[in-house]
């Protein structure tokens with residue numbers, strides 16, 4: 001089944017065409033990755049898919065429904081969650097509260113019962129906290145749950161963002177450079193985590209610079225360059241694509257992506 | 263969870279204890295009067311903290327809602343023969359409606375638009391109160407009918423001390439409940455990152471609007487209490503300086519902390535009484551003290567103290 005379709009999506013900022021005429025389809029249950037050099041438009045594309053930017057042209061379809069230009073909180077309700085390349089942590093809250101925020105849509109959000117502190121509100125708080133703790137344990141952050149979020153090291157903050165996104169119980173999870181700043185061991189652990197998320201039935205779109213990592217894990221990849229599609233296909237197909245090798249992977253990248261070449 | 267839960271009960275417990283025990287050290291009824299003014303101001307400050315401390319939005323015209331609440335209990339009974347208690351409610355409803363109108367469009371915008379819009383709103387209310395003399399008595403103000411409960415007239419500082427103290431305890435309990443709820447977390451989240459909050463499914467504009475409305479209702483009720491306590495009200499209740507006073511209470515005590523807002527109200531109301539020895543330099547001394555607090559206790563008194571006395575982790 002096709003979960004997400006982008007049709008001729010384009011957006012520009014002033015004179016900069018950040019994304020231009022990009023089309024692709026993401027199959028449910030896949031890991032679909034977007035690669036490309038700095039400034040290629042990967043994050044901008046994520047911003048369009050998650051409703052932060054409205055595209056100037058083109059359409060986005062989620063499970064067949066046109067969701068182009070829908071505001072982020074409604075897209076979240078439709079099952080799109082994401083993490084951020086430049087971390088967006090709620091630093092005024094504890095680790096577990098960050099994840100509890102991700103449960104917002106699953107909670108009773110009426111003001112009066114909240115303010116009165118009715119037993120139902122207390123019960124809901126307990127349930128939300130319990131669920132958030134389970135998710136934290138799943139991403140490997142069970143221990144520091146009650147610490148202030150700011151006390152976590154950088155790599156853990158990336159996991160915290162994943163936990164918060166998972167709390168939404170999304171259908172589609174957009175991960176923007178989750179391995180940035182990770183050492184090889186952490187990157188391998190992250191790969192395991194991503195695979196186990198997919199096993200739970202979540203479709204993943206991944207932006208990542210670590211070629212070895214992304215080539216191993218992805219079902220399909222989209223190569224962007226200067227906002228345009230350079231190529232799209234499986235990892236195996238892209239490794240053979242001379243255009244991709246020449247323009248983007250380069251000699252070094254090709255070797256990393258395809259150990260057989262070196 | 264234990265930590266947060268206990269923090270909530272500690273704050274409430276200490277507050278009730280202070281309200282109950284303070285009269286033991288009062289040498290005269292004058293102190294009841296000052297303390298009642300503190301409790302009433304604190305009600306408005308605790309409400310404003312929901313907007314400023316939880317949601318991170320600034321209102322520079324919040325005294326406008328004090329004014330609406332105050333004049334509701336002045337005009338309603340005198341002109342329409344309405345019950346004063348009912349007028350507190352009507353004033354709160356009117357404040358909520360105005361907050362909804364002002365906030366609806368403004369809060370969709372990011373940045374400091376709310377601060378500017380509320381600034382204008384505050385001036386507008388003060389202007390209307392001063393100029394619509396036929397209804398409000400103009401700049402000279404208007405008397406406010408005393409209230410009674412079951413034939414018992416509520417007058418005198420001692421009665422109002424307990425009444426406003428009880429209302430403050432209630433208002434604080436509601437604010438603390440909100441803080442640790444789905445909506446409260448949403449407010450605190452959008453304070454830190456509106457984008458991440460929106461992507462967690464939070465309707466950012468709507469949540470900010472709720473915070474603004476709640477803060478307006480708190481201020482309106484405080485304004486009603488103030489007018490009923492004083493038995494007289496002037497447009498000064500809605501002045502810009504009042505609005506700044508409210509903001510200062512929240513910030514000095516420690517933004518985001520209800521206990522801090524109450525402490526801030528205590529300081530901002532009582533300090534001028536102590537500083538009268540400085541005569542014409544009173545305002546300067548007050549400003550200096552606020553500046554020193556903000557320089558040396560940047561996050562405000564209560565959060566700084568909490569950090570000092572919290573058990574060290576790791």
Ligand SMILES: Nc1ncnc2c1ncn2[C@@H]1O[C@H](COP(=O)(O)OP(=O)(O)OP(=O)(O)O)[C@@H](O)[C@H]1O
Nearest residue numbers: 013016018036037038039040041042043044045085
């Ligand atoms: N809000 C904006 N205003 C103006 N220009 C923007 C904006 N967002 C992105 N751009 C521009 O769009 C282009 C694509 O940026 P984008 O952040 O999407 O790249 P990226 O592929 O994510 O790069 P990186 O690998 O460095 O994260 C860049 O030229 C960037 O300067």
Ligand SMILES: [Mg+2]
Nearest residue numbers: 042043044085
């Ligand atoms: Mg990027």
